[in-house]
Amino acid sequence: MVTIEEPGSGWGSLTPELVRKVASKLHANECAASLKLISSQTAAALRDFHTITLGQPRDNSKPIPEEPWPGPAFVAHWGRPEPWRALTLPQRERLLCLAASSGHVPSLEAALVHSGCCLKPQVLTSAAAAGNLAGCERLLAEGCSFSPDAITAAAATAHLPTLQLLLEAAGNELRPPALAAAAKTACCHGYLPVLTWLQQAYGYCYAATWNAEAAASAGQVALLEHMLGAVAQYAEEELVGEGEGGEDEGADQGEREPRWQLLVAVARGCPLAVLQQHYGRLWAWRGMYGRAGAPAEAAATPCDAAAGAATTAATTAADSAACSGPLVPREFAGEDDARDELLVKLLTAVASSPTPCWRAKLDWLLDSCWGAAVAEQVANGDRGGLWGIWESAAERPDFLERLQRLQAAGVPVDDSAVEAAAGNGRADALTYLREECGLEMDVGEVFTRDPGVMLSCSSDVRMLELLRERGAVFTAAHVRRAAERQWPAGSLVWLAEAAVDGGKEGLASVEREQQDWSAAFARAARSGEGLPLLRALRARGAVVDLGAVAAGGGEDAMEWALAELLAGEEAEHKPGDGGGGGGSAQQTPKHIIDSGADLARAAFTHGNVATLRWLAAHLRPWGMERAVPLVGQQGMDAAAAAAAAAPQQQRPSAAGCPGWLPPLEGLCASVRPRTFHQLQLWGQLRTQPQFRPLDALESSARVAAAAAGGDSAAKVEEGGGIWAEVMQQLNKVARDADGPPVLEWLLLPHQAQWVERQM
Structure with a gap:
């Protein structure tokens, strides 16, 4: 790389201010990974650019x-094993998924080598979501586990080559449901060309009610209009017939349901003009207007789109009952549970609509479609039994305004509104309910009495602080429930620090409190939370669950957890009691080594290859007569000697499978395309030398043969034999x-081909 150190003409003559101005026009990654490297003067001017961002903030999506993806910088940093040691399993899986979706082949190769993860379905799905055809091909060649989510992700990008590749990889059995999922996703994005291609390439008929509902919910108006003409259930001639009322209405129940479901979807996702355009034809059903002898022409007149809807709203259910004449609008008259439930669904859909015109839709629905009397009945729950409206509306960031509009319309504001505000972190709405409506849960009483309230409480730290100000007392039990709900690490750390100790009346005993802290630790560790949270929980008295750390942690987490356990052992054996060690090497206690099978089993179940590698280097996963020193002291020689001394009952079966691994027969019977990575890992544990220390069948003769250099050839022969046995067992199942x-x-064709290549 050419560097420019001398001021004068060109780049070197720019002042630091001008350099920063140039940098402001570039992506921060380009400044940190490239621009700073031009010269030391440039690096000094851009000292604030010290972070390279690989992905957008984490949420529940892919x-x-x-x-731009910083490919060279990624490979330079992550193309070696050391940085991966500090990452937990979810962090490493996320990084692998980012590399798969980056479109940068060297980044993916580096992650495949060093991540210490199985190829779970999310990896292929991430590549598909980016339309990364080359990445998908590479992962399929590796036998990656497969989920229909990969196909829907490809459909969401409208990248037809990737979509075609994955549909072919899905095989004959999985392809039909995958086609349906791809079509529904295309409807959500308004991709009519994708739907047309699915029909031409695979004969899939996309004209279905559920696809139209998906398009309407997503606000894809153009595709919705196309669907209305293509789906038979929405055809004009099906909407209003020559109903005689009574028995004819019952016959129409099945016919009106698809139209009503679509109407709810339109109310939720489409603009007001679209709702007005289609309300009349989707709402109407046979017999809703006419009495016996009423002319069909008159009965059909009010169904003329929005004008008809406004006309019919003039007569409420109460008015209809008292009215007489040849033509009586009766869409709200009499008992009709399905109709009244639809009214509730419509109100809820509009109240939680993501469209900017939700206010206008709410006013139009209540005033122009239903009228005051019916609107009041729906709002106060007399018609249809209003439920769930606050929970749905609270999902929107402007919940306070929606709450106020609904309250003005007559919807009762009760404890469910308070719970919805607390559960979604709407502090402004919670304040309004307290100060303006006089509604407030007895926070202190509720939180003290039932830690389960955390299951519906927001994890937002600001909300937690507000609740504490109002009397909430957090304990270890609350932390446990929050951990079970997999709250973000930052919120859990705050909660762990804010929790009070036991001793207050009504709180758990000291013993129960430690159980709660320990349960929170185990759940957090198994979920792959980082060391800051684990340390915070440990500081409150949690017992270290090494198995949970083995399931979701990384190498650094395992070493920290083991060190904590060793420190605890030392504290229990003070000098002079015979428990202190006089040797120079720190020894792993026998009871920890005896639990090695559980550790390995937990790591295998979660696909944590990095933990298995660590265990292979540090612990034996079966009972042994004496401790094995940590790596770096006597290492593998001691492990081999201890293997020969292992109790006979802990040895694996004659087939060569360690006791902590599931038997091949059961694994093959339960394997599916989305869980193929477990079978891959099973075979790799049986065939790859790096995992040989985990093999309880290792005999002293085998160890001697390996030391003599004869293990390699035997290894190849054994590996091929194992994979042949795997395929034989799969065919038997x-x-x-x-x-x-x-x-x-x-397993799918690409997975079967992968197995065959290992034979």
């Missing part, structure tokens, strides 16, 4: 790689299944 044998129910 990881989204940053654009397919033959023994009910119906004709179909191997694709167990």
